[in-house]
Amino acid sequence: MKDVTPIRALKREAGGNGGFTFFEIVMVILILGFLYSIGSLSLRGVLPKYRLRTAARDIGTAVEQQRLSAVSRGRWLGIHYVLTPLPQDNPDKAYYQLIPPPPDDYPDQPLAMRELGVKHELPDRVRIARVLLAGNQVVDRGSVSVLFSPMGNAGSHITILEGENERFLAVKVNCITGSIEFIESADVAFQHFEG
Secondary structure, X not given: OOOOOOHHHHHHHHOOOOOOOHHHHHHHHHHHHHHHHHHHHHHHHHHHHHHHHHHHHHHHHHHHHHHHHHHHHOOOEEEEEEOOOOOOXXXXXXXXXXXXXXXXXXXXXXXXHOOOOOOXXXXXXXXXXXXXXXXXXXXXXXXXXXXXXXXXXOOOEEEEEEOHHHOEEEXXXXXXXXXXXXXXXXXXXXXXXXX
């Protein structure tokens, strides 16, 4: 014959009703809150670095695509940097735009008459500190356009980005060698044999 134990007896043997006590729930919430605060503090220090790197990588990609398009199309293309936006734009966000080729029916169209591409705003708290052109000419306010030649030998420049906590990252474009370097410094310049 089977041993039939009443349900009440099983509950008593298991130590009560099987639920959580108020103290246990409070302890779990405290532990989760502690882990969350540690995680958010560590991420807060890392996010500015990644915002800066993302902006530099995006600029590097855009420059490389424009330079290669200029060579493959046999047309002058470029990139237009706006370091200090106008009040009607978002004055806190620097941006860049791609310069398209001139139309086929007007191949000598001046740069000022070309309709620029979409604005690519930099992430929050990242700005363009300055742009160094070949020959180490410095542009640190306003805007500047850099053109890439169909021969692929013009358009070398350095874009220095500044993030939070005076963290700098330079995007160095050397059109003669076709290289793009990312340098964690604000003190970057072309050597005599570059640019």
